[in-house]
Amino acid sequence: MKKIAIVGCGFSGTMTAVHLINNAVEPFELILIGDQDTFNKGVAYTPNSRNQILNVVASRMSAYPDDPGHFLNWVSTLEEYSATDKGLLANSYLPRYLYGKYLEDIWHKAVQAPGATRVKITRKDSLVTDMDYSGQDISLQLKNGEQLVVQYGVIASGNHQPANPAIEDSQVFNSNKYFRNPWTTNVFSHTDKHSPVMILGNGLTMADTVLGLIENGFTSRIYTISSHGFSMLPHKHLGIAYNAVAGELQGNPALSDLVRILTRHIRIARRLGFTAEPVVDGLRPLTQQLWQNLSAAEKQKFMSRLRYLWDTARHRIPMHIHEKLVQLTETGALELNAGKLISITETGNAVKVRFVNHGSGETREITVSSVINCTGPATDLMKTDDNYLKRALQKGIIVQDALLLGILADPATFCVCSNSFEPHDNLFTIGSLLKGVLWETTAVKELREQAAGLAAQLVRRIH
Numbered sequence: 521m522k523k524i525a526i527v528g529c530g531f532s533g534t535m536t537a538v539h540l541i542n543n544a545v546e547p548f549e550l551i552l553i554g555d556q557d558t559f560n561k562g563v564a565y566t567p568n569s570r571n572q573i574l575n576v577v578a579s580r581m582s583a584y585p586d587d588p589g590h591f592l593n594w595v596s597t598l599e600e601y602s603a604t605d606k607g608l609l610a611n612s613y614l615p616r617y618l619y620g621k622y623l624e625d626i627w628h629k630a631v632q633a634p635g636a637t638r639v640k641i642t643r644k645d646s647l648v649t650d651m652d653y654s655g656q657d658i659s660l661q662l663k664n665g666e667q668l669v670v671q672y673g674v675i676a677s678g679n680h681q682p683a684n685p686a687i688e689d690s691q692v693f694n695s696n697k698y699f700r701n702p703w704t705t706n707v708f709s710h711t712d713k714h715s716p717v718m719i720l721g722n723g724l725t726m727a728d729t730v731l732g733l734i735e736n737g738f739t740s741r742i743y744t745i746s747s748h749g750f751s752m753l754p755h756k757h758l759g760i761a762y763n764a765v766a767g768e769l770q771g772n773p774a775l776s777d778l779v780r781i782l783t784r785h786i787r788i789a790r791r792l793g794f795t796a797e798p799v800v801d802g803l804r805p806l807t808q809q810l811w812q813n814l815s816a817a818e819k820q821k822f823m824s825r826l827r828y829l830w831d832t833a834r835h836r837i838p839m840h841i842h843e844k845l846v847q848l849t850e851t852g853a854l855e856l857n858a859g860k861l862i863s864i865t866e867t868g869n870a871v872k873v874r875f876v877n878h879g880s881g882e883t884r885e886i887t888v889s890s891v892i893n894c895t896g897p898a899t900d901l902m903k904t905d906d907n908y909l910k911r912a913l914q915k916g917i918i919v920q921d922a923l924l925l926g927i928l929a930d931p932a933t934f935c936v937c938s939n940s941f942e943p944h945d946n947l948f949t950i951g952s953l954l955k956g957v958l959w960e961t962t963a964v965k966e967l968r969e970q971a972a973g974l975a976a977q978l979v980r981r982i983h
């Protein structure tokens with residue numbers, strides 16, 4: 521019997537497995553490998569606080585591309601939401617733990633469905649620590665000591681924890697006052713509630729961490745520092761379709777044309793009292809195609825000059841969360857800084873953070889009790905701790921894209937490329953590791969399509 525192993529069981533691994541089970545024709549063994557705590561839910565939907573919310577409204581969070589109302593309908597059946605107006609619910613940002621429950625429910629239904637008897641489902645509550653490839657079979661070494669040999673492999677292990685910041689003295693990275701992984705509960709339970717903290721980064725994870733700290737009784741001042749200094753923007757014009765921009769972006773526009781066209785449309789939107797939001801959202805269905813059409817030099821230019829601007833316009837937060845952050849800033853409980861980090865040094869019970877302020881050019885030193893790294897997932901595998909993908913890279917089984925945003929793969933088949941740039945026909949990937957290839961590949965909207973497409977590829981090949 522052929523064996524398919526899926527490494528990582530967050531949204532991507534779970535939904536690929538669900539489509540595989542639902543579409544199985546011939547028998548095969550499906551082996552799911554991942555840590556028990558985040559099984560089905562992944563990092564995003566195993567939040568370290570119950571109040572952390574989705575950054576996309578309920579009506580857009582279906583796990584199925586061909587059933588857009590699936591999540592909303594599921595939520596409506598829950599007792600706690602049964603009396604809530606459905607229109608309101610559709611436009612609500614619901615708790616992330618609830619989405620984790622939704623994925624667990626999808627999984628339980630899939631394994632209990634009649635078609636599931638055609639598939640031998642094996643679950644390994646462990647992590648893959650190493651991978652080898654014979655040209656035919658894929659060999660996976662697990663942390664629990666087991667070794668598996670499979671004919672098909674899916675790399676669905678999602679995001680890595682953030683990279684450590686580039687500072688000269690790296691001693692602090694071994695300290696229990698430095699949290700490299702912002703997505704664990706330790707961040708809240710091991711932080712001194714009554715002394716200041718420093719958050720590195722100024723994005724969605726920063727917002728989650730600030731609110732999580734406060735929810736857990738934190739009473740002192742929270743500082744943040746980011747190199748770009750852009751402030752988070754709220755979702756203001758939800759659901760407004762701006763179609764004019766897409767019509768002008770046919771063909772292969774160069775980066776300079778893209779910027780020119782977008783700037784003009786943003787000006788038009790602003791004249792009518794809107795922000796850039798509808799224009800940026802209007803681009804979403806085209807983003808992957810536009811990215812793929814850019815030359816290597818244009819992608820490089822985008823990364824060095826426009827990336828942070830794009831990320832700020834694209835990754836917005838719900839209005840009420842934005843208002844809360846503004847309020848915290850106004851009362852002085854939250855201080856956002858833009859600057860270049862120089863050093864983070866542990867001294868006795870405290871940590872001193874030094875940076876050059878972008879505005880004034882002055883060097884500032886802030887003393888805090890801990891530092892939380894919210895700079896976003898590391899994408900350069902060589903900067904991550906020892907893991908199976910870093911080893912696979914060193915062995916030439918996989919190769920990174922030129923911008924080191926992920927790994928190279930054929931976006932049509934999801935087949936991962938080796939260091940000779942040839943796609944393997946039995947090793948696949950999905951999700952954020954495709955960022956260098958597709959750019960827009962982290963949210964449910966893209967991943968649900970990918971999971972269905974990848975499962976179809978596998979079903980075709982296995983039979």
Ligand SMILES: Cc1cc2nc3c(=O)[nH]c(=O)nc-3n(C[C@H](O)[C@H](O)[C@H](O)COP(=O)(O)OP(=O)(O)OC[C@H]3O[C@@H](n4cnc5c(N)ncnc54)[C@H](O)[C@@H]3O)c2cc1C
Nearest residue numbers: 528530531532562563564574575647648677678951963964
């Ligand atoms: C905090 C946060 C909030 C988000 N909120 C939203 C949102 O509201 N809406 C939205 O559309 N998107 C959101 N996203 C985007 C999110 O990335 C996707 O929605 C989706 O959850 C990604 O799933 P994934 O399975 O690809 O990766 P992950 O969720 O990272 O899952 C990967 C899994 O692989 C496991 N794994 C890692 N290494 C190994 C290994 N060596 N061996 C075995 N298993 C391994 C991990 O433990 C994890 O369980 C959010 C992301 C984050 C980080």
